[in-house]
Amino acid sequence: MNTLLAIFKREFTSYFVTPVAYVFIVIFLFMTGIFTFYLGAFYESNQADLQPFFRFHPWLYLFLIPAISMRLWSDERKSGSIELLMTLPVSITDAVVGKFLAAWLFTAVTLLLTFPMWITVNYLGEPDNTVILASYLGSLIMAGGFLSIGSCISAFTKSQVIAFVISVVISFMFILSGFPMVLDFFQGWAPQALIDAIASFSFLTHFTSITKGVIDIRDIIYFTALICFWLYINVVVIETKKAS
Amino acid sequence: MSEAIKVQALKKSFGHIHAVKGVSFDVQHGEVLGFLGPNGAGKSTTMKMITGFLEPSAGTVIVNGHDVLENPLEVKKSIGYLPEGAPAYGEMTVRSFLNFIADVRQLSGSQRKKRIDEVIELINIDNVIDQSIETLSKGYKRRVGLAQAILHDPNVLILDEPTDGLDPNQKHEVRKLIQDMAQDKAIVISTHILEEVDAVCSRAIIIAKGELLFNSTPSELIDKADDKNIDHAFRIITTQGQAEVLS
Numbered sequence: 001m002n003t004l005l006a007i008f009k010r011e012f013t014s015y016f017v018t019p020v021a022y023v024f025i026v027i028f029l030f031m032t033g034i035f036t037f038y039l040g041a042f043y044e045s046n047q048a049d050l051q052p053f054f055r056f057h058p059w060l061y062l063f064l065i066p067a068i069s070m071r072l073w074s075d076e077r078k079s080g081s082i083e084l085l086m087t088l089p090v091s092i093t094d095a096v097v098g099k100f101l102a103a104w105l106f107t108a109v110t111l112l113l114t115f116p117m118w119i120t121v122n123y124l125g126e127p128d129n130t131v132i133l134a135s136y137l138g139s140l141i142m143a144g145g146f147l148s149i150g151s152c153i154s155a156f157t158k159s160q161v162i163a164f165v166i167s168v169v170i171s172f173m174f175i176l177s178g179f180p181m182v183l184d185f186f187q188g189w190a191p192q193a194l195i196d197a198i199a200s201f202s203f204l205t206h207f208t209s210i211t212k213g214v215i216d217i218r219d220i221i222y223f224t225a226l227i228c229f230w231l232y233i234n235v236v237v238i239e240t241k242k243a244s
Numbered sequence: 245m246s247e248a249i250k251v252q253a254l255k256k257s258f259g260h261i262h263a264v265k266g267v268s269f270d271v272q273h274g275e276v277l278g279f280l281g282p283n284g285a286g287k288s289t290t291m292k293m294i295t296g297f298l299e300p301s302a303g304t305v306i307v308n309g310h311d312v313l314e315n316p317l318e319v320k321k322s323i324g325y326l327p328e329g330a331p332a333y334g335e336m337t338v339r340s341f342l343n344f345i346a347d348v349r350q351l352s353g354s355q356r357k358k359r360i361d362e363v364i365e366l367i368n369i370d371n372v373i374d375q376s377i378e379t380l381s382k383g384y385k386r387r388v389g390l391a392q393a394i395l396h397d398p399n400v401l402i403l404d405e406p407t408d409g410l411d412p413n414q415k416h417e418v419r420k421l422i423q424d425m426a427q428d429k430a431i432v433i434s435t436h437i438l439e440e441v442d443a444v445c446s447r448a449i450i451i452a453k454g455e456l457l458f459n460s461t462p463s464e465l466i467d468k469a470d471d472k473n474i475d476h477a478f479r480i481i482t483t484q485g486q487a488e489v490l491s
Contacts, residue, residue, distance in 0.1 A: 006347035013340070243299040
């Protein structure tokens with residue numbers, strides 16, 4: 001078995017031998033329910049689509065994904081198992097990518113378990129299922145974006161609490177980077193090109209366009225590049241800590 | 245005998261602290277090297293550098309002909325390592341942990357199962373095999389760490405305090421295991437138990453404050469003390485005559 005796959009397998013199964021996975025899944029399903037039916041006014045809108053369901057995903061991920069990612073590297077440092085991992089014949093890239101993919105598959109499983117929503121909306125009306133499929137894919141790839149940020153941050157510290165808080169803050173900036181509260185900070189002194197670039201980093205803008213059923217290759221490239229960037233920094237951080 | 249480990253002018257500093265100050269030695273296959281020294285002497289740091297966990301500030305480490313900085317994966321493939329405190333993934337059962345190590349070490353086919361069973365029997369962990377590692381006693385944890393280290397039958401073994409936390413019977417078993425493996429392997433063990441050196445090691449190294457102070461056979465170490473007491477010899481070397489030897 002190749003080493004990336006071995007890491008991936010170990011990480012993925014480890015979610016299910018502790019209560020972490022079950023607590024996470026239950027909370028996620030419970031929260032999506034509340035958001036969709038109460039805040040999203042699923043019934044009142046009288047439309048057969050899952051907009052009220054997907055609209056709140058960025059906000060759910062903001063707190064729930066860092067709860068998954070905070071342990072990825074912090075826990076290894078805290079328990080000392082990082083010494084075992086890093087002296088096994090595994091490249092740092094394989095370890096980082098293996099862990100990330102396991103966490104991502106886990107969120108994919110959680111997302112799949114929201115299928116009763118899809119059944120409900122199909123029972124009640126005739127939704128455009130291609131839009132729903134696109135939204136699921138968009139949500140998954142956005143979850144990957146949040147996860148890559150969290151994984152990278154957890155490599156900096158052995159404290160899971162610090163990893164969680166910093167990840168939430170950085171994720172929050174990525175969600176809101178298209179909004180005045182972030183842009184105002186740069187307005188007035190930064191060049192317009194930089195402000196436009198920052199505005200284009202917003203998770204919300206990219207995700208919203210996907211949930212409208214338009215899978216623009218640029219949105220996909222955006223999230224893919226973002227994931228690669230944070231995982232690359234993740235590898236560099238672990239490499240650097242070895243020398244310090 | 246062929247050269248297994250060659251350490252040259254190895255240095256490591258953490259900020260202003262110089263943990264290892266230019267240590268050189270080598271280990272041949274067929275040797276058991278005892279690594280001695282007071283706490284904080286740089287023993288573990290040196291082992292962490294040989295196994296590629298820490299990057300040296302200066303100097304080289306060559307294991308089976310591979311430079312640890314240039315070819316870390318080859319070095320890690322040929323080494324079995326028990327880190328200090330035997331860290332493992334606590335939530336895993338002993339069996340799934342060993343299966344994971346076998347996956348990473350790329351053992352496959354019938355040889356894989358045979359080797360896992362062999363090691364379980366050798367290290368005597370069959371009665372805890374389905375228990376999660378975090379529920380094990382210190383002695384069992386240490387043995388799981390040892391099982392992990394020898395699983396791929398490496399010809400270089402680095403064991404950081406392999407008998408720490410074991411009861412006298414378990415210590416005896418581990419020493420016997422090390423002796424049995426010694427014929428074709430290069431084994432480096434660190435220990436605070438000086439009789440252990442006399443019992444299992446063919447050579448002893450003493451480092452203190454990051455410097456190598458002694459590198460010879462255990463019997464020559466004993467000869468350093470007039471009364472042939474290995475504890476006194478250790479004190480004479482590590483305190484460099486500053487402290488009086490109590491008898």
